[in-house]
Amino acid sequence: xxxxxxxxxxxxxxxxxxxxxxxxxxxxxxxxxxxxxxxxxxxxxxxxxxxxxxxxxxxxxxxxxxxxxxxxxxxxxxxxxxxxxxxxxxxxxxxxxxxxxxxxxxxxxxxxxxxxxxxxxxxxxxxxxxx
Amino acid sequence: xxxxxxxxxxxxxxxxxxxxxxxxxxxxxxxxxxxxxxxxxxxxxxxxxxxxxxxxxxxxxxxxxxxxxxxxxxxxxxxxxxxxxxxxxxxxxxxxxxxxxxxxxxxxxx
Numbered sequence: 001x002x003x004x005x006x007x008x009x010x011x012x013x014x015x016x017x018x019x020x021x022x023x024x025x026x027x028x029x030x031x032x033x034x035x036x037x038x039x040x041x042x043x044x045x046x047x048x049x050x051x052x053x054x055x056x057x058x059x060x061x062x063x064x065x066x067x068x069x070x071x072x073x074x075x076x077x078x079x080x081x082x083x084x085x086x087x088x089x090x091x092x093x094x095x096x097x098x099x100x101x102x103x104x105x106x107x108x109x110x111x112x113x114x115x116x117x118x119x120x121x122x123x124x125x126x127x128x129x130x131x
Numbered sequence: 132x133x134x135x136x137x138x139x140x141x142x143x144x145x146x147x148x149x150x151x152x153x154x155x156x157x158x159x160x161x162x163x164x165x166x167x168x169x170x171x172x173x174x175x176x177x178x179x180x181x182x183x184x185x186x187x188x189x190x191x192x193x194x195x196x197x198x199x200x201x202x203x204x205x206x207x208x209x210x211x212x213x214x215x216x217x218x219x220x221x222x223x224x225x226x227x228x229x230x231x232x233x234x235x236x237x238x239x240x241x
Contacts, residue, residue, distance in 0.1 A: 030201060030204065033197050033201070034201075037194060037197070037198070040190055040194065041194075044187070044190070044232060047236075048232065048235050048236065054167075055160055055163070055164050055167040058160050059160060062160070071157075075153075075157075078150060078153070079150060082142075082145070082146035082150055083146075085142045085143075085146060086142075086143065086146050089139060089142075089143060114150055114151070114154050117154055117158065118150075118153060118154040118157050118158070120161075121154070121157035121158040121160070121161040122157055122161075124161040125157070125160055125161050
């Protein structure tokens with residue numbers, strides 16, 4: 001192994017650098033982006049197609065599985081993609097280890113908490129507790 | 132360069148403001164007509180509409196520059212002229228799609 005080369009032959013075969021991780025973050029960001037291309041376009045198209053945007057129309061729309069399922073996917077994949085993307089931004093600009101950890105942990109809590117709140121609201125609508 | 136920065140800015144905006152509005156919208160619908168009325172009042176105010184139009188533009192800009200980045204991940208479009216053309220097209224496309232969306236939203240009198 002020459003000076004400055006950090007990966008072992010096995011690591012190179014597995015596509016890993018010396019950190020031995022990180023590839024899946026990069027790939028997940030791209031796979032979720034393709035899903036959100038479809039789901040985001042679906043949401044905007046749906047809002048345009050709905051006859052009205054009052055609470056009754058939206059409740060009726062989200063009670064059907066054809067809307068509730070893509071909305072649930074949009075929430076989960078949207079928060080995941082946002083968290084992955086914000087981590088890249090934080091890691092690029094916040095280098096001090098303590099601040100980096102604190103900010104990434106705050107973002108993780110916000111994403112998991114926000115996603116849970118949105119999913120719970122959707123469940124209330126879809127299962128007919130609300131409206 | 133500009134489009135690459137726009138991708139980050141719109142991504143951060145969608146992550147923070149976009150997901151907050153989506154979550155607020157769903158919780159307001161779940162909480163019933165009164166909560167929904169106060170949500171609707173805020174988002175249809177002049178400032179609220181600026182935010183909604185901004186989010187629509189951010190979504191389309193991020194979507195189009197995201198497609199550009201996916202294409203570049205395959206090694207395509209690194210030729211300077213084509214690269215610049217695609218970058219300009221993402222801006223023109225996002226402005227056009229935002230205008231189209233709001234034309235239809237307003238057009239049906241919602």
